[in-house]
Amino acid sequence: MLKDITLGQYFPGDTVVHRLDPRTKLLLTLVYIAALFMVGSWGGYALCFAALAAVTAVSHIKPRALVKGLKPLVFIVVFTAVLNLFFTGGDDILFRWKFIRVTWAGLERAVSMVIRILLLVSGTFLLTYTTSPLAITDALERLLSPLKKLHVPVYELSLMMCIALRFIPTLIEETDRIMSAQKARGADLETGSLVERAKALLPLLIPLFVSSFRRADELALAMECRCYNGGEGRTRMKQLRMAWQDAAAFALGAALAAGVLLLRRLGI
Amino acid sequence: MDPIIRIKNLTYTYPDGSRPALDGVSLDIMPGTFTAVLGSNGSGKSTLAKHMNAILLPSGGKVLVDGMDTIDEGNLLAIRRRVGMVFQNPDNQIVANVVEDDVAFAPENLGVEPAEIRRRVDAALEQVGMYQFRLHAPHLLSGGQKQRVAIAGVLAMDPEVLVLDEPTAMLDPRGRREVLRTVEELCRERGITVVLITHHMDEAARADRVLVMDAGRVALDGAPREIFPRADALRALRLTVPDTTALLLRLRAAGMPVPAGALTPEDCAAAIWEALR
Numbered sequence: 001m002l003k004d005i006t007l008g009q010y011f012p013g014d015t016v017v018h019r020l021d022p023r024t025k026l027l028l029t030l031v032y033i034a035a036l037f038m039v040g041s042w043g044g045y046a047l048c049f050a051a052l053a054a055v056t057a058v059s060h061i062k063p064r065a066l067v068k069g070l071k072p073l074v075f076i077v078v079f080t081a082v083l084n085l086f087f088t089g090g091d092d093i094l095f096r097w098k099f100i101r102v103t104w105a106g107l108e109r110a111v112s113m114v115i116r117i118l119l120l121v122s123g124t125f126l127l128t129y130t131t132s133p134l135a136i137t138d139a140l141e142r143l144l145s146p147l148k149k150l151h152v153p154v155y156e157l158s159l160m161m162c163i164a165l166r167f168i169p170t171l172i173e174e175t176d177r178i179m180s181a182q183k184a185r186g187a188d189l190e191t192g193s194l195v196e197r198a199k200a201l202l203p204l205l206i207p208l209f210v211s212s213f214r215r216a217d218e219l220a221l222a223m224e225c226r227c228y229n230g231g232e233g234r235t236r237m238k239q240l241r242m243a244w245q246d247a248a249a250f251a252l253g254a255a256l257a258a259g260v261l262l263l264r265r266l267g268i
Numbered sequence: 269m270d271p272i273i274r275i276k277n278l279t280y281t282y283p284d285g286s287r288p289a290l291d292g293v294s295l296d297i298m299p300g301t302f303t304a305v306l307g308s309n310g311s312g313k314s315t316l317a318k319h320m321n322a323i324l325l326p327s328g329g330k331v332l333v334d335g336m337d338t339i340d341e342g343n344l345l346a347i348r349r350r351v352g353m354v355f356q357n358p359d360n361q362i363v364a365n366v367v368e369d370d371v372a373f374a375p376e377n378l379g380v381e382p383a384e385i386r387r388r389v390d391a392a393l394e395q396v397g398m399y400q401f402r403l404h405a406p407h408l409l410s411g412g413q414k415q416r417v418a419i420a421g422v423l424a425m426d427p428e429v430l431v432l433d434e435p436t437a438m439l440d441p442r443g444r445r446e447v448l449r450t451v452e453e454l455c456r457e458r459g460i461t462v463v464l465i466t467h468h469m470d471e472a473a474r475a476d477r478v479l480v481m482d483a484g485r486v487a488l489d490g491a492p493r494e495i496f497p498r499a500d501a502l503r504a505l506r507l508t509v510p511d512t513t514a515l516l517l518r519l520r521a522a523g524m525p526v527p528a529g530a531l532t533p534e535d536c537a538a539a540i541w542e543a544l545r
Contacts, residue, residue: 162363162364218355218361219360219363222363223363226373227374234377
């Protein structure tokens with residue numbers, strides 16, 4: 001049952017977007033997010049949406065996958081909308097009932113906040129849908145590598161992330177096994193009050209914890225046997241290389257940011 | 269020829285142990301040979317293996333790898349590069365979530381040039397027959413396949429010795445066969461020295477030399493043909509004999525003139541055929 005959980009949600013593919021350097025994609029996602037926060041007009045949102053739609057189309061990601069990814073956000077979106085709708089001041093009253101009042105300004109703000117959140121989250125989804133977690137880790141390591149001069153253990157951090165990703169499926173499998181074992185001995189994990197169910201999780205978590213420590217110990221030993229001695233003097237098999245596509249992507253990103261600013265200036 | 273690993277009067281006591289886990293072990297391992305180490309639980313066989321690549325350092329005596337003393341910290345990486353080690357649980361030795369990235373881990377640690385790493389990774393995966401799985405996620409592979417990836421990860425260091433600490437203990441019969449075939453090929457065709465720690469008599473029967481450990485000492489040492497017929501001595505050390513040997517010994521006891529040293533099922537069948545004619 002736990003195996004159904006998808007993590008990282010990477011959809012392998014072989015499109016221009018998939019082939020872009022992960023560093024480019026990471027930086028462009030940041031540009032896109034910055035552009036979203038600079039939007040000052042409806043035209044700006046339209047431009048950002050057009051950019052998002054174009055990338056989605058080029059990378060052959062099904063729009064349905066994006067919508068599915070947005071589902072867990074319903075609560076936060078509704079919450080933001082309600083908050084902005086009812087608690088924005090203004091004289092231009094649209095609707096009043098007892099102590100509740102809605103202004104035009106409030107409505108505008110609520111709608112623009114919702115659009116902003118949806119565009120922001122779908123944009124970051126596009127990054128994880130088209131880039132494997134490992135490639136993102138790799139890109140982060142290389143983008144942060146100037147920090148090595150400040151003695152930030154960049155390589156070690158990225159290795160930790162990589163190992164964590166590597167062990168997620170292994171630990172899920174193990175949890176499944178422990179759950180079956182506890183159920184076979186009469187543990188009841190599914191009924192009862194919240195407190196009872198939380199208590200029932202304890203015999204699941206303790207063995208999982210203990211075995212994780214044992215795993216960590218063995219992994220450390222195996223890594224030492226394979227000459228691991230920190231990030232110093234390490235080389236990499238896969239070298240990241242920027243190609244002309246990356247330059248083109250950066251140009252498009254810059255155009256998006258400039259377009260958003262221009263539309264804001266023009267007030268469209 | 270000089271031994272690749274020379275162990276002289278090695279003793280080792282674990283920090284929390286009262287009794288030494290190894291008590292005066294001396295042995296030489298010659299390059300290109302296949303040695304199996306047998307022994308019941310707690311006989312010191314894993315402890316012995318961990319001394320061969322400086323994971324544990326001797327409390328007394330010496331371990332020399334290719335002439336280098338393991339106690340000298342300056343030799344550490346050079347020793348670990350020469351002596352690769354594979355453990356029991358394949359899940360806990362794989363670092364990366366793509367097979368080829370995992371195999372690249374050791375040469376990356378050693379600072380090898382990227383193009384050379386690529387070459388070594390491909391060669392190592394070819395050798396263990398896992399090349400077509402190079403882009404797979406390790407957790408989707410079978411136990412035997414994972415263990416072969418772990419072996420490839422060590423081979424990418426270009427080691428001279430491969431020490432395997434019960435590599436088949438967690439595998440199904442098919443996985444066991446895969447791993448054992450790979451190990452044998454590496455020894456016979458690539459000339460890699462193999463030290464195989466195992467519980468399985470039929471695995472040990474394929475080696476050139478069998479060491480039987482008991483209470484931190486080497487109790488028996490010789491070719492499998494010489495060791496296995498000594499069923500009483502093995503039973504005294506809480507070990508069994510391979511099925512083939514057991515059969516031949518019973519036939520001999522019943523008065524049939526068969527040699528007790530035929531170990532593989534084929535040799536055993538041939539020996540019985542010969543006696544029946």
